[in-house]
Amino acid sequence: MNQMPRRAMIRRSGAVAGAATLAATGLASPATAATETDGPQFLPLPDHAKPLPVPAEGYRLEPVGDNGYAVSAGSAQGYFFVTRTGVVMLDAPTAVSNYLPLAVKRITDKPVTHMILTHDHNDHISGAAKFPDARFVSHKMTAELLRVYTDPDRPVPDITFAGTHHTLRVGGERFDLIYPGANHEHGNIIVYLPRQKIAMMADVVAPGWAPFLHYGNADHIPGILKAIDAVLDLDFEIFLGAHTYRIGDRHDVEMGRAFFVDQWNWTRQAMREVRFDPSVAEAGNLWAAQSVWFNRVADQVSARLIDRYGKDLAAVDAFAHDNVKAVLISLGTDDPNIPADALA
Numbered sequence: 142m143n144q145m146p147r148r149a150m151i152r153r154s155g156a157v158a159g160a161a162t163l164a165a166t167g168l169a170s171p172a173t174a175a176t177e178t179d180g181p182q183f184l185p186l187p188d189h190a191k192p193l194p195v196p197a198e199g200y201r202l203e204p205v206g207d208n209g210y211a212v213s214a215g216s217a218q219g220y221f222f223v224t225r226t227g228v229v230m231l232d233a234p235t236a237v238s239n240y241l242p243l244a245v246k247r248i249t250d251k252p253v254t255h256m257i258l259t260h261d262h263n264d265h266i267s268g269a270a271k272f273p274d275a276r277f278v279s280h281k282m283t284a285e286l287l288r289v290y291t292d293p294d295r296p297v298p299d300i301t302f303a304g305t306h307h308t309l310r311v312g313g314e315r316f317d318l319i320y321p322g323a324n325h326e327h328g329n330i331i332v333y334l335p336r337q338k339i340a341m342m343a344d345v346v347a348p349g350w351a352p353f354l355h356y357g358n359a360d361h362i363p364g365i366l367k368a369i370d371a372v373l374d375l376d377f378e379i380f381l382g383a384h385t386y387r388i389g390d391r392h393d394v395e396m397g398r399a400f401f402v403d404q405w406n407w408t409r410q411a412m413r414e415v416r417f418d419p420s421v422a423e424a425g426n427l428w429a430a431q432s433v434w435f436n437r438v439a440d441q442v443s444a445r446l447i448d449r450y451g452k453d454l455a456a457v458d459a460f461a462h463d464n465v466k467a468v469l470i471s472l473g474t475d476d477p478n479i480p481a482d483a484l485a
């Protein structure tokens with residue numbers, strides 16, 4: 142491999158384009174962003190977003206409300222609630238799938254009678270088959286997707302609902318299942334426990350963190366804002382986001398909304414301001430010219446996002462550049478006519 146100055150390597154790597162914008166924002170001091178260590182440098186994690194201590198068992202078990210528990214390992218969380226008649230689990234993420242049966246046993250001898258599957262994604266429900274006696278509950282779209290996959294780790298639910306609302310009552314606890322329309326994934330639902338003011342939704346807001354790459358392979362990026370607003374319409378105090386290290390609250394969801402709206406509006410604005418120049422590539426190679434334009438838009442918007450949110454949300458610089466391009470494509474294809482103030 143040719144020797145290349147490290148700064149030049151950073152500039153040439155699209156994966157760290159966000160890091161390259163740090164210096165321009167003033168957030169990256171030479172001590173944090175330009176030290177001569179191996180690999181790209183990123184912003185430090187805010188204290189509230191850092192990993193929490195993990196006991197010797199290999200996972201964290203924390204109470205949620207008066208009969209619920211969060212089981213965390215890595216950056217994933219699963220949840221269960223102990224009712225009068227049995228345990229209701231919300232998802233069975235891959236990272237905690239071996240721990241969930243142990244965690245339930247530490248708390249109760251009652252069987253897991255129901256598992257609500259928030260959506261079909263493998264990383265959230267690949268542990269479902271470890272509970273073969275449970276009844277699985279999801280939106281109809283989730284069941285349809287799971288029927289296509291024929292994955293033995295992800296059973297097809299036997300209790301499904303179409304439309305926007307369904308209420309599941311188990312052993313004195315009420316679970317409202319709310320579908321706000323296509324969002325991170327078709328069929329991805331909010332689970333709301335009104336008695337305890339707990340709202341859970343996977344992969345839409347990660348408490349304390351900026352959005353994951355391409356909003357986690359999002360099906361419909363504008364629908365993410367609709368989903369966030371559907372959560373904020375609820376009377377809740379505890380927010381469970383299924384990822385990162387801690388339990389969230391209303392402020393986390395409001396921050397997620399603010400970030401989304403700024404990213405959307407600033408991308409829309411930059412698309413108007415940054416000039417598209419076909420002369421940067423061979424005549425007729427519009428994809429190459431568009432690639433240059435996309436990157437210029439992303440450079441501008443990701444620098445603004447890092448400047449505004451880099452101290453409050455974790456890892457804004459990791460995926461901002463990629464996610465601005467995802468929003469740009471969404472603006473160009475899903476709904477180019479959404480006015481900025483309709484989302485603000």
Ligand SMILES: [Zn+2]
Nearest residue numbers: 262326344357
């Ligand atoms: Zn997902």
